[in-house]
Amino acid sequence: MTTFYGLPNSGAFWHWPTLIHFLVVALAGGTALLVAVLAFRRDLAARRYALVALILVVLDLLLLWAESSARFRLTHIWLFLGFHPGSAMWWGAWGLTGSAAASALIALGWGPRRFWATLLLMTATITLLYPGLLLAANNARPLWTPLLLAFVPVTSLVIVLGGVLLLRWAWVKPWFLAASLSSVFLGGLYLVGLAVGGFEARQALVHFWEHAGWLFLVGLGLMLSAVALLRRFPALAGLAAFAGAALARTLIVEVGQFQPFGL
Amino acid sequence: MARYAMAIDLAACVGCAACAVACKLENEVPSGEHQLWIRMREEGIFPDLAVLYRPEQCMHCDRPPCVPVCPTGASYRSEDGLVLVDPEKCIACGACVAACPYDARFFHPDGYVGKCTFCRHRIQGGRLPACVETCPTLCRTFGDLDDPDSDVSIALREAERIDILRADRGTKPKLYYLNTPPAFGPHLEEVAS
Amino acid sequence: MKLRRREFLKLSAASVGALALGEQVGASSLPNPLARVPAPWYATGVTQSYSICENCFWKCGITAHVAGGKVFKVEGYQGNPKSRGRLCPRGQGAVAQVYDPDRLKHPLIRVEGTARGEGKYRTASWDEALDYIADHMLDIKDRYGSESMAFFGHCSGDSWFVEYLPGAWGSPNAAKPSVSLCTTPRETASQWTFGRPVGGHEPVDWENTRYIVLIGHHIGEDTHNTQLQDFSLALASGAKLVVVDPRFSTAASKADRWLPIRPGTDTALLLAWLNVLVDEELYDRDYLDRYAVGFDELALHVKKFTPEWAAPITDLPAEAIRIVARELAAHAPEAVIPPGRHTVWYGDDTQRMRAQYLVNALLGNVGRPGGFYIAQPPYLEPYPHPPFVLEPAAGGCGGAEVTTEESNSDFRPAADRGKFFARTTAIQELIPPMITGEPYPIKGLIAYGVNLFHSIPNVPRTKEALRELDLYVAIDVMPMEHVMWADVILPEASYLERHDDLVAIAHKTPFIELRTPAIEPLWDSKPGWWIARELGIRLGLEAYFAWQDIEEYLDRRLTAIGSSLEQAKQVGTLIQKGRPYLEDWEARNRSPFGTPSGKIELYSETFAQNGLDPLPVYTPPEEVPQGYYRLLYGRSPVHTFARTQNNWILMEMHGENAVWVSVAEAERQGLSNGDYVWLENQDGVREGPVQVYATERIRRDCLYLVHGFGHKSSSLAIADGRGASDNALQTRYTLDPISGGAGLRNNFVKLIPGAPRPRHPNLARLARERRI
Ligand SMILES: Nc1nc2c(c(=O)[nH]1)N[C@H]1C(S)=C(S)[C@@H](COP(=O)(O)OP(=O)(O)OC[C@H]3O[C@@H](n4cnc5c(=O)[nH]c(N)nc54)[C@H](O)[C@@H]3O)O[C@H]1N2
Ligand SMILES: Nc1nc2c(c(=O)[nH]1)N[C@H]1C(S)=C(S)[C@@H](COP(=O)(O)OP(=O)(O)OC[C@H]3O[C@@H](n4cnc5c(=O)[nH]c(N)nc54)[C@H](O)[C@@H]3O)O[C@H]1N2
Ligand code: SF4
């Protein structure tokens, strides 16, 4: 039996505000990507949705700022004054800021639209990728596997496209289908990967299973059901996929924080 | 320039927590948070028993995974090999907390991430870290690895066995555990000094 | 594989704990956009002053570090032979007590018309409170005689209240818990074996020893600072260690051999060792010829106590017993069985301690390197006051004043006299006269820094006694339960806020330590010397308090030995030269052995004359009744008795005690780790709820509790209701007829499953309110 005088800092370090950030950043990054695509397609809606993307990005930045206990020391300024390419968080900060600027310019309709669209494509991609990188970079936490590099952005797309389905945009359907299916596939692969991983990965899986198992399966199930519902009830499919992806990601972020081993 | 390291002789440590209490006061560690804690573990069946007392804290890794993930440069490695946080630069994002394999970091209520500093303010004044100074069993040693006559170098030379935690992580910790009781062997990898 | 899994779950549980404690992430004060991270305390001008730690009675020399008028840290210092620059966890954490908002802040007088124990008080001025006490004391003196006032004390300031005041006032009923509830068996045995006290600082010659046997004596959990340092250094330099303990103590985890003895049978083990030493002629014949008497009687006496005899009694293999005896002899005289400190175990404790000393004597280790050095007190004169009307006889852990004579026939002897041979004043024996009035009534009590409800067995009896008193005064720093029963409560300034009398330590290098205040007293608290003096003047004893303030008093004492207060303030500790070994004494043609024969008395003629066994005998301990376990207890390394459970830092380290149960017994009773149970003793007293710690580290026939938890006082916001009190379950004790010690380990307890998990206020929140 193990006991302590004092305690290791092994509890959860990210709480609900961070979990919400992980969702909002998916929405923001995904929307920004969508806007970039619309802009490339010279879709007139691009300007309107650029405003939405801008609002989401700003919301996320605000959220990031607000959830930080250092918010009143204005230290966030350091994010932009240094060069820290090893830090996913740094990329995220630039990705979000760049997306905000580019979508603002697109929304205003100023200047070289294609150029802004290219810029937004890049910054949105960074915004979509960085949360996965942020998690996967931690070789200390066995539940945050490299697979998340793919799982996180793909589920981000599911979240956004799920929302878009409510707008009845038919052209996103194949994308939605692809994103949902690959999410479910990657989700399954995630579990299998843990199961066939080393000793530590298996222990982590046990931990994950005890704390999130059924809910995670429900998340994947919801995304799968979206595929079935898509033809007849696209709005419902969108909702189900949105909920499923959000749930599955949140569980990985939440439960994956633990280092489930006695040192 | 030095390469500071610490060693704890587990054959001598009695898990009294004097070090942990000293750290709390020296560094004004807030309630509910710990820069240093003692893990106690028992093994065996009556009457063949063994108990391990193992103090844990930041290992001041030579290859600290907590540093590159920091987006602001608040987490850094000093010239002396100390891994430190500049509280004024820290935005309390938690990336470094996530990256540390030793659970060494915590959020300080004043809005930055805290952890053991090897009592930099003391060693700069030529004093020992508070935990080392007070330890009533004298099982802690501290000093410069590059100086063969430093306490820690001598302790490492004389130890019968040296362990580091989670050697597989490749972090190269600079907190060494000496003379771990044999009953607590297999899951710690032995390393050569 | 199985174990890893269990551990992994444990860690998750610990994480939950961490979460509960760590919820406060987020700014705790109002945000200021320009605020930078606050500067650490050491970045602002720090001043230092010398003092003495008060978190236990070991009295380590410390420096207090003050910044901005607050003490942030205390440290040991090299020049002090007690701390040697280091402090134990309790000493480190003691600072938190000073800033505890639960502290006693003003003199309090119990509201007229309320009963003791109701806890209703009104604030009073010092004058009013002291006048009240003096009036009542003088009244008691008129009606019953001055002996009817009892004085209980412990802590550095206790000399004012158990020696100075009672000596001047004229009461022999002055007592300390550190005598009859702690050291008296070992002191009595030492007096009648070696003719010397052991003394407060056990004179074990750790630095030279090569073989150590600890009987009970759980060094490591018992964190007396220097002792732990010395113990660790001895092991580091290769000394072998044997631990005799029914529990796998921390010390046992460092030992080469662990002998899990059946509780209460140590005397049988010691007799067997004596048998082997004699039988195999492993004793130091020359040494005994020169320094001891009574060897032949001893040899004859121990003949029948073979290891084979002891094996079934002690539940230890005869072979193991024999081997340890031989190893002891092989390392003699650099082999030692330290006396231990808390020696009031089963009621036959003086005899056990005698047996323990006889083994040491046969090894020839007394006054020899690697055994016991000969400790001497430093040279220090008392303040020249008029002669006391009655010589103080409270004694202390620094060696009880063992006497068989009355000092002044104008006064009645102490109310506990006649019950036992060594006439030390036994604190627990002064309780019954408060109830029965026999041999004469005790009507008043001043309790200075004594935890009446946690240190003295049979709490219901103590409460009954307090109800009977005409006057009960408590002088303390914390609103402990017993304090909140007093008629008048006087808040003493804490150890960092006051001077105290000089502390003189008998040691290899005898020394004197000084306490100076680091900060002004907080709130309306006053130092003990001031309280004693003001009270003394009101009692008409002003001749004893001819000095104006403590600095004058201290300076006079120090000047008398060629130093001064100024000098002492510069160094903190004044060290003198000692005579630690026999050769130092022989060089001066003197004997350190103050026995009637001037030698080590293996056979005690005095005992024989008083109808006591002149050679140690084994008395079997009381049997454990069916369905019960024997209740054992000891120390937490981070706590001192029952005084530190409101200290947030120490409580964060160890926040509640758990009852140790062997895994086998826990399984039999369907209990697992972390379950809560009630404990019920043989007299039906229930205590708890307390957590179960199911462990292989204890024998099946006993349970173990760390002493000091289980406070029941809403005035102690942190301590209240956390853990269980061993003392509450010790409603009985077995009086040692020789020493007056109260054997506490004949209490039996059963486990009652199904107790609710107690709910406590969040410790982190309470702690935050208490930050320096
Ligand atoms: N941290 C800390 N340290 C302290 C104190 C404190 O409050 N806190 N108090 C100090 C004081 S004043 C004292 S008196 C000492 C007390 O400390 P010690 O003198 O060490 O006390 P013991 O009662 O000898 O030790 C308790 C041990 O005896 C074992 N034991 C119980 N019954 C038996 C038995 O029948 N036979 C044997 N062989 N062992 C048995 C218990 O399992 C336990 O391990 O500690 C001192 N040090
Ligand atoms: N059940 C049980 N009883 C025991 C023991 C045991 O292990 N179990 N151990 C025994 C032993 S070995 C001993 S030595 C005794 C110890 O017995 P005590 O000395 O009575 O034990 P503490 O609990 O430390 O109580 C000290 C009291 O002093 C107060 N105090 C602290 N600092 C100061 C101060 O600066 N000034 C004043 N005026 N008061 C202060 C505290 O608030 C507390 O009320 O207990 C004995 N009794
Ligand atoms: S102070 Fe020393 S002996 Fe005590 S727990 Fe810390 S390292 Fe171990």
Ligand code: SF4
């Ligand atoms: S122990 Fe953790 S915090 Fe310390 S240097 Fe290593 S990774 Fe960083």
Ligand code: SF4
């Ligand atoms: S919490 Fe502070 S130190 Fe850690 S990564 Fe973020 S900014 Fe850097």
Ligand code: SF4
């Ligand atoms: S070196 Fe200093 S900061 Fe680090 S654990 Fe020790 S006392 Fe704490």
Ligand code: SF4
């Ligand atoms: S042993 Fe610890 S608590 Fe006792 S006086 Fe020394 S430092 Fe203070």
Ligand SMILES: [Mo]
């Ligand atoms: Mo004691």
